[in-house]
Amino acid sequence: MARNPRLRDHVAKGLLDTAARVLAERGEQAGMTDIAEAAGVARATLYRYFPNRDALLEALTETALAELAERIADAHLDTVPIPEAIARLTRAMVGATSKYRGLVIFRKPPDVAKEADRHFTGPLGDLFARGAAEGAFRQDLPPTVLVELYIALLEGAISRVLQGRLGTEEASTAITKVFLQGALNGRNGSGPPGL
Amino acid sequence: MARNPRLRDHVAKGLLDTAARVLAERGEQAGMTDIAEAAGVARATLYRYFPNRDALLEALTETALAELAERIADAHLDTVPIPEAIARLTRAMVGATSKYRGLVIFRKPPDVAKEADRHFTGPLGDLFARGAAEGAFRQDLPPTVLVELYIALLEGAISRVLQGRLGTEEASTAITKVFLQGALNGRNGSGPPGL
Amino acid sequence: MARNPRLRDHVAKGLLDTAARVLAERGEQAGMTDIAEAAGVARATLYRYFPNRDALLEALTETALAELAERIADAHLDTVPIPEAIARLTRAMVGATSKYRGLVIFRKPPDVAKEADRHFTGPLGDLFARGAAEGAFRQDLPPTVLVELYIALLEGAISRVLQGRLGTEEASTAITKVFLQGALNGRNGSGPPGL
Amino acid sequence: MARNPRLRDHVAKGLLDTAARVLAERGEQAGMTDIAEAAGVARATLYRYFPNRDALLEALTETALAELAERIADAHLDTVPIPEAIARLTRAMVGATSKYRGLVIFRKPPDVAKEADRHFTGPLGDLFARGAAEGAFRQDLPPTVLVELYIALLEGAISRVLQGRLGTEEASTAITKVFLQGALNGRNGSGPPGL
DNA sequence: AATGAATGAGGGTTCATTCAT
DNA sequence: TATGAATGAACCCTCATTCAT
Numbered sequence: 097m098a099r100n101p102r103l104r105d106h107v108a109k110g111l112l113d114t115a116a117r118v119l120a121e122r123g124e125q126a127g128m129t130d131i132a133e134a135a136g137v138a139r140a141t142l143y144r145y146f147p148n149r150d151a152l153l154e155a156l157t158e159t160a161l162a163e164l165a166e167r168i169a170d171a172h173l174d175t176v177p178i179p180e181a182i183a184r185l186t187r188a189m190v191g192a193t194s195k196y197r198g199l200v201i202f203r204k205p206p207d208v209a210k211e212a213d214r215h216f217t218g219p220l221g222d223l224f225a226r227g228a229a230e231g232a233f234r235q236d237l238p239p240t241v242l243v244e245l246y247i248a249l250l251e252g253a254i255s256r257v258l259q260g261r262l263g264t265e266e267a268s269t270a271i272t273k274v275f276l277q278g279a280l281n282g283r284n285g286s287g288p289p290g291l
Numbered sequence: 292m293a294r295n296p297r298l299r300d301h302v303a304k305g306l307l308d309t310a311a312r313v314l315a316e317r318g319e320q321a322g323m324t325d326i327a328e329a330a331g332v333a334r335a336t337l338y339r340y341f342p343n344r345d346a347l348l349e350a351l352t353e354t355a356l357a358e359l360a361e362r363i364a365d366a367h368l369d370t371v372p373i374p375e376a377i378a379r380l381t382r383a384m385v386g387a388t389s390k391y392r393g394l395v396i397f398r399k400p401p402d403v404a405k406e407a408d409r410h411f412t413g414p415l416g417d418l419f420a421r422g423a424a425e426g427a428f429r430q431d432l433p434p435t436v437l438v439e440l441y442i443a444l445l446e447g448a449i450s451r452v453l454q455g456r457l458g459t460e461e462a463s464t465a466i467t468k469v470f471l472q473g474a475l476n477g478r479n480g481s482g483p484p485g486l
Numbered sequence: 487m488a489r490n491p492r493l494r495d496h497v498a499k500g501l502l503d504t505a506a507r508v509l510a511e512r513g514e515q516a517g518m519t520d521i522a523e524a525a526g527v528a529r530a531t532l533y534r535y536f537p538n539r540d541a542l543l544e545a546l547t548e549t550a551l552a553e554l555a556e557r558i559a560d561a562h563l564d565t566v567p568i569p570e571a572i573a574r575l576t577r578a579m580v581g582a583t584s585k586y587r588g589l590v591i592f593r594k595p596p597d598v599a600k601e602a603d604r605h606f607t608g609p610l611g612d613l614f615a616r617g618a619a620e621g622a623f624r625q626d627l628p629p630t631v632l633v634e635l636y637i638a639l640l641e642g643a644i645s646r647v648l649q650g651r652l653g654t655e656e657a658s659t660a661i662t663k664v665f666l667q668g669a670l671n672g673r674n675g676s677g678p679p680g681l
Numbered sequence: 682m683a684r685n686p687r688l689r690d691h692v693a694k695g696l697l698d699t700a701a702r703v704l705a706e707r708g709e710q711a712g713m714t715d716i717a718e719a720a721g722v723a724r725a726t727l728y729r730y731f732p733n734r735d736a737l738l739e740a741l742t743e744t745a746l747a748e749l750a751e752r753i754a755d756a757h758l759d760t761v762p763i764p765e766a767i768a769r770l771t772r773a774m775v776g777a778t779s780k781y782r783g784l785v786i787f788r789k790p791p792d793v794a795k796e797a798d799r800h801f802t803g804p805l806g807d808l809f810a811r812g813a814a815e816g817a818f819r820q821d822l823p824p825t826v827l828v829e830l831y832i833a834l835l836e837g838a839i840s841r842v843l844q845g846r847l848g849t850e851e852a853s854t855a856i857t858k859v860f861l862q863g864a865l866n867g868r869n870g871s872g873p874p875g876l
Numbered sequence: 877a878a879t880g881a882a883t884g885a886g887g888g889t890t891c892a893t894t895c896a897t
Numbered sequence: 898t899a900t901g902a903a904t905g906a907a908c909c910c911t912c913a914t915t916c917a918t
Contacts, residue, residue: 100901103901103902104901104902107902125320127886127887127888128887128888128889129886129887129888137903137904138903138904138905139888139889139904139905140889140890140891140903140904140905140906141902141903141904143888143889143890144901144902144903144904147889148888148889149887149888149889234468234472236468237464237465237468237469241457241461241465242465242469244447244451244456244457244465245444245447245448245465245466245469247447248443248444248446248447248448248450248451248466249440249443249444249447251443251446251447252439252440252442252443252444252446252447253440253443255443256439256443261439262436262439266436270432270436270437270439270440271440271443273429273431273432273473274432274437274440274469274470274473274474275469275473276473277429277472277473277474278468278469278470278471278472278473278474279469279472279473322911322912322913323912323913323914324911324912324913332878332879333878333879333880334879334880334913334914335878335879335880335881335914335915335916336877336878336879338913338914338915339877339878342914343913343914344912344913344914490880493881494880494881497881515710517907517908517909518908518909518910519907519908519909527882527883528882528883528884529883529884529909529910530882530883530884530885530910530911530912531881531882531883533909533910533911534880534881534882534883537910538909538910539908539909539910624858624862626858627855627858627859631847631851631855632855632859634837634841634846634847634855635834635837635838635855635856635859637837638833638834638836638837638838638840638841638856639830639833639834639837641833641836641837642829642830642832642833642834642836642837643830643833645833646829646833651829652826652829656826659822660822660826660827660829660830661830661833663819663821663822663863664822664827664830664860664863664864665859665863666863667819667862667863667864668858668859668860668861668862668863668864669859669862669863712890712891712892713891713892713893714891714892722899722900723899723900723901724892724893724900724901725893725894725895725899725900725901725902726898726899726900728892728893728894729898729899729900732893733892733893734891734892734893
């Protein structure tokens with residue numbers, strides 16, 4: 097009785113996990129039926145935990161973003177040079193998102209914008225802002241565009257990881273390498289340090 | 292009666308155009324009703340031309356890919372150096388897709404794989420194969436991965452163009468620059484040294 | 487083709503008839519399923535004619551009230567003395583409503599108020615206003631209360647007719663007699679001694 | 682343990698009170714959830730006292746009718762003349778029902794018939810039987826019909842009281858007056874001219 | 877050939893009811 | 898005993914698809 101809320105949260109988490117998996121497999125058009133079925137509960141039970149489909153999706157997004165934020169925080173991006181920071185960020189995101197399927201995280205911008213901005217664009221924006229301030233990036237493209245391209249690479253990589261067309265490590269390494277070489281400022285002749 | 296097939300094809304083309312427009316406007320969840328309505332015909336008529344929704348989407352993909360292939364062919368990629376080829380290819384793709392909305396072109400991979408491979412992976416694969424043969428690409432990543440990343444960038448760029456977050460030219464230029472600097476082999480003195 | 491609208495209206499009328507019957511039988515909580523089933527069509531077909539449950543109920547009410555209004559108009563209440571007018575009105579209403587079940591006509595006041603006022607309260611109000619003006623009614627009760635009681639009698643009578651506990655004629659006669667003797671002005675020496 | 686049944690009955694009574702209140706407020710479509718919530722117990726607890734919704738409604742009706750019967754008994758209808766008896770009866774019923782909301786008492790006839798007949802039709806039937814025997818009622822309508830009309834007036838009055846369209850006293854007085862004048866035997870020279 | 881009409885299957889949601897603690 | 902959790906059945910509604918004209 098004392099850990100009733102605990103239990104409840106635990107079940108809810110389990111349902112979210114299942115939902116993540118099912119949405120990843122069947123696509124965003126998977127129905128409540130599919131999710132409930134996959135979770136081994138009745139549809140009505142699913143509704144006990146999430147009052148409607150949107151609530152579930154929202155909770156899913158929130159969870160995914162929270163996990164992501166935690167990983168990003170753990171990476172202490174602000175204590176290392178830009179290249180290393182991007183390498184860490186990439187690994188964090190590709191790793192974290194393999195579970196929550198890119199499509200969920202990178203869903204309709206208006207829908208997630210609020211939460212995403214809080215958890216995600218924040219740190220990422222900080223990182224790129226620092227890079228720009230340090231003159232680490234190439235000067236012929238605005239940092240905002242670089243951010244967009246980086247996210248595009250991430251999305252693509254995550255999507256391919258989820259499809260099994262790329263391994264997690266392989267994908268992380270590849271986009272880190274390509275993006276760093278492609279985006280960093282090569283003026284010091286040095287180039288990014290080895291990964 | 293002799294040009295019945297002609298006429299039929301012509302009408303089908305018109306329906307596909309409408310479908311492309313409606314799907315672009317209303318998103319992939321636009322219904323047959325919307326399409327038929329927008330085309331000014333009855334739903335049943337739409338079904339006379341495309342036996343079911345999937346057939347329509349397939350035809351749409353096919354058409355889009357064909358248009359794309361034409362543009363790519365027109366670019367004569369094989370007559371110019373790799374960097375220029377990639378620049379042309381990028382412009383062609385970003386430009387072409389504005390009509391058929393990325394989501395249609397880059398639909399569920401298993402669905403489109405067949406057609407895409409025929410029209411699209413073909414030339415694109417040729418290009419990257421030539422690049423690999425010429426040693427134009429960095430050696431620490433397999434060409435297939437580079438192709439994936441390139442496509443990821445394209446998808447992201449197109450998506451952002453469609454959302455109005457990036458201009459067509461801006462997007463083309465940016466991904467060309469970043470991808471080239473990031474993917475090309477820097478041994479010829481340019482770019483940062485290999486990672 | 488020419489009588490397409492005709493046909494459509496005809497079918498819609500049929501569905502309304504069935505709906506009236508089913509709602510009368512199963513009560514207001516009868517579902518779209520019941521109605522469609524009773525009409526021998528698929529539920530989706532029912533929705534072709536009435537976009538949702540409320541629309542159907544509204545149409546039903548409207549139809550019932552229209553029929554009622556027609557009957558009332560035919561009765562030319564303003565050409566006869568009050569007692570005869572009330573007798574006619576009663577017959578008209580009890581007769582008309584046997585089909586559309588009182589519950590439909592006398593539904594939630596806020597819901598039907600608009601239409602009801604237009605068709606129904608109008609003539610009825612006129613009649614009682616005239617009666618009041620002529621001094622036909624007893625003076626110890628306000629005419630508005632008399633209207634309410636009259637309607638209450640009507641509702642009760644109709645309900646009992648629908649339940650088969652009273653015959654149509656029997657009910658009409660009874661409430662006419664009782665209401666007239668009870669509501670008319672007995673100044674002509676009649677009426678039981680005062681309470 | 683000895684007064685377990687006592688306690689049980691006491692709780693059940695409390696639940697019925699709450700149910701009466703909630704049903705009066707939210708209408709007959711109030712759910713078990715609403716009732717349990719308003720009573721401050723879990724839904725399952727409600728089910729321990731009333732095995733299902735119908736049982737609860739039945740118990741509610743039973744209670745209401747019992748209360749009614751008590752009031753009627755208190756009125757000692759058989760000790761006063763018919764007109765006074767009807768006046769008392771009317772006040773008793775209109776007053777009593779404010780709590781149990783007419784809709785509960787006058788529910789689907791087949792459902793309540795059993796109970797109603799036992800508690801309610803009994804005394805009321807007795808009253809009208811006496812009236813008929815005394816020759817108090819008009820002779821041109823059978824007493825059974827008069828009973829029906831009287832109940833119809835009661836229902837209507839109660840309903841209007843509950844809707845706030847009529848005051849309790851106002852309603853009681855009005856239907857008493859109208860019904861008496863309308864139903865009593867006018868042999869003493871009264872009555873409106875023949876229809 | 878084109879269409880209005882009809883439909884079955886499914887989607888989200890609610891609610892009375894049962895189960896297990 | 899009281900309760901939170903779980904559930905199945907039903908409801909309203911939509912949409913891709915088929916039928917008959």
